[in-house]
Amino acid sequence: MKGLKVMALLMAVLAGVLILNTKAQAGIVPGTYCWQADAHNGSGVLGYHRLSIKDFGNGHYSVVGTITAPQTNGTVSVKLVNGAMELTDANTLEMGVSVTDAEYNTALGANALTVVDFHYLLNPVTMSGPYYTSSNHNSVTTTKSYGGVATLTTCTY
Amino acid sequence: MKALKTALTAVVFVIALSASAFADTYGAQFCWNMDDGKTNEVYLLKVGVMDFGRGHYSLAGTKTVLTRSGTKSAVQIAQGNMELIDSNYEMGLQVSDIPGTNTLVVEDIHFVLDWSLNGYYYRVNDTESKFNGLAILVQCPQ
Numbered sequence: 001m002k003g004l005k006v007m008a009l010l011m012a013v014l015a016g017v018l019i020l021n022t023k024a025q026a027g028i029v030p031g032t033y034c035w036q037a038d039a040h041n042g043s044g045v046l047g048y049h050r051l052s053i054k055d056f057g058n059g060h061y062s063v064v065g066t067i068t069a070p071q072t073n074g075t076v077s078v079k080l081v082n083g084a085m086e087l088t089d090a091n092t093l094e095m096g097v098s099v100t101d102a103e104y105n106t107a108l109g110a111n112a113l114t115v116v117d118f119h120y121l122l123n124p125v126t127m128s129g130p131y132y133t134s135s136n137h138n139s140v141t142t143t144k145s146y147g148g149v150a151t152l153t154t155c156t157y
Numbered sequence: 158m159k160a161l162k163t164a165l166t167a168v169v170f171v172i173a174l175s176a177s178a179f180a181d182t183y184g185a186q187f188c189w190n191m192d193d194g195k196t197n198e199v200y201l202l203k204v205g206v207m208d209f210g211r212g213h214y215s216l217a218g219t220k221t222v223l224t225r226s227g228t229k230s231a232v233q234i235a236q237g238n239m240e241l242i243d244s245n246y247e248m249g250l251q252v253s254d255i256p257g258t259n260t261l262v263v264e265d266i267h268f269v270l271d272w273s274l275n276g277y278y279y280r281v282n283d284t285e286s287k288f289n290g291l292a293i294l295v296q297c298p299q
Contacts, residue, residue, distance in 0.1 A: 054207070055183070056183070056184075056185075056205030056206070056207050056215075056217050057183045057184030057185070057186065057205055058184060058186045058205055058297075059205075060186070060204065060205030060217040060218050061217055062205075062207065062215055062217040062236065082236065083234075083236045083251075084216075084217035084218065084234050084235060084236030085217070085234075086217075086218070086219050086232075086234055088219070088232045088234075094232075094234050095234065096233075096234030096235070096236060096251070096252070096253035096254075097236075098236075098251050117251075117253055117261060117263045118253075119234065119253040119254065119255050119261050121255060132255050132259060132260070132261040133261065134261050134263065147259055
């Protein structure tokens with residue numbers, strides 16, 4: 001009888017822990033996610049976005065990772081990504097990231113800083129959706145932005 | 158005196174972080190009202206703060222655009238970091254949004270906050286050029 005009481009108490013504690021854990025994990029599950037980003041002009045795959053998501057609490061998430069893009073000359077470009085993800089309403093998961101790299105600039109004839117900004121409007125269930133990006137962002141000039149589709153995919157690279 | 162001020166600033170922020178979180182900084186959240194004197198707009202910055210140690214803090218959150226009567230017109234995504242520099246906390250944030258018509262809007266904001274976490278900021282974006290204003294620490298609304 002005493003053993004039964006102890007077991008019941010343990011079960012109650014376990015249930016409490018599970019409920020608390022579920023509450024803490026509500027929203028996006030932290031981990032590494034990958035997206036295939038299609039080019040805005042329908043010309044195929046622009047690159048792969050591999051981002052690790054960390055839960056800051058209160059619906060705030062930090063993201064860091066890389067964008068890998070095959071180049072026409074056969075090389076692969078890997079750029080660094082950092083940003084944030086928020087559930088802005090029940091139907092929209094928004095992610096804003098900044099992408100940087102030091103790349104060879106043919107006009108300059110030397111390596112130069114490349115900064116690209118991305119903003120994603122994702123379905124919270126499928127975590128896929130459209131994204132918009134600007135190339136070589138400069139804060140004081142108007143940037144040309146265009147969009148594509150980011151599809152959640154298995155991380156295989 | 159300067160070292161004392163710096164130490165005091167650090168202690169206040171660490172206490173604020175500890176009071177608002179579990180054992181680590183999970184769940185720490187801070188809000189600021191931002192006002193750069195525009196007749197029609199004010200902003201609410203709401204960010205989660207994660208302590209990376211050695212005075213480095215990562216930030217993730219939102220900047221909400223409001224009318225002065227309190228009507229929400231946009232929610233933008235904000236990310237960046239905070240550092241203790243001399244006796245001030247400085248925050249560098251990048252904000253982005255898709256306000257409609259397939260246009261990406263990006264903004265950079267830099268805050269200089271004193272020991273009370275109040276201070277001023279400079280912001281620059283693609284469509285409105287440069288602004289500066291006051292950042293006042295407030296309790297985060299639900």
